[in-house]
Amino acid sequence: MNMLYEVFNIIKERIKEKPEGSYVAKLTTDDEKKAINKICEKIGEEAAELILAAKDNIKEEIIKESADLIFHVMVLLAYSGVDLDELIKEFERRRK
Ligand SMILES: N=c1c2ncn([C@@H]3O[C@H](COP(=O)(O)OP(=O)(O)OP(=O)(O)O)[C@@H](O)[C@H]3O)c2ncn1[C@@H]1O[C@H](COP(=O)(O)O)[C@@H](O)[C@H]1O
Structure with missing residues (x-):
C-alpha cells in the first residue's frame, strides 16, 4: 500500500512539474x-x-498487466484531481 502511495505522489508531481522525458x-x-x-x-x-x-492463465502476465492497468487508473485519478485517500475511503464505505 505504501508503494501505491509513493507512485501516486510521483504521478502527481510529474503532472505538475512536467519534466522532460x-x-x-x-x-x-x-x-x-x-x-x-x-x-x-x-x-x-x-x-x-x-x-x-x-x-x-499466465500468472506473471496477469501481475504485469494488472500493474499496468492500476498504474494508468492512478494516472486518471491524479489527472482528475481525485486523491488516493478518496478511493480508499470509498472501499471503506463499501466494506461489509
Ligand atoms: N509504474 C509505472 C509504469 N507502469 C507502466 N508504465 C508505462 O506504461 C506504458 C505501458 O504501455 P504499454 O504496455 O502499452 O507499452 P508501450 O508499447 O511502451 O506503450 P506506449 O508507451 O507506446 O503507449 C509503458 O510505456 C510503461 O513504461 C509506467 N510508467 C511509469 N511508472 C511509474 O511512474 C513514475 C513516473 O514515471 P515518469 O513519468 O516516466 O517519470 C515512475 O517513477 C514509475 O514509478
Missing part, C-alpha cells in the same frame, strides 16, 4: 490528442491486455 507528463499533456483521451485509451488497452492474460 516523463511518461506521465507526456500522457497528461494535451497535444494532437487530448490528455483525457490518451489516458482513457491506455486504460482500455491495458484492460484488454489483462483480459487476454487472464484467459491465457
Whole structure:
C-alpha cells in the first residue's frame, strides 16, 4: 500500500512539474490528442491486455498487466484531481 502511495505522489508531481522525458507528463499533456483521451485509451488497452492474460492463465502476465492497468487508473485519478485517500475511503464505505 505504501508503494501505491509513493507512485501516486510521483504521478502527481510529474503532472505538475512536467519534466522532460516523463511518461506521465507526456500522457497528461494535451497535444494532437487530448490528455483525457490518451489516458482513457491506455486504460482500455491495458484492460484488454489483462483480459487476454487472464484467459491465457499466465500468472506473471496477469501481475504485469494488472500493474499496468492500476498504474494508468492512478494516472486518471491524479489527472482528475481525485486523491488516493478518496478511493480508499470509498472501499471503506463499501466494506461489509
Ligand atoms: N509504474 C509505472 C509504469 N507502469 C507502466 N508504465 C508505462 O506504461 C506504458 C505501458 O504501455 P504499454 O504496455 O502499452 O507499452 P508501450 O508499447 O511502451 O506503450 P506506449 O508507451 O507506446 O503507449 C509503458 O510505456 C510503461 O513504461 C509506467 N510508467 C511509469 N511508472 C511509474 O511512474 C513514475 C513516473 O514515471 P515518469 O513519468 O516516466 O517519470 C515512475 O517513477 C514509475 O514509478
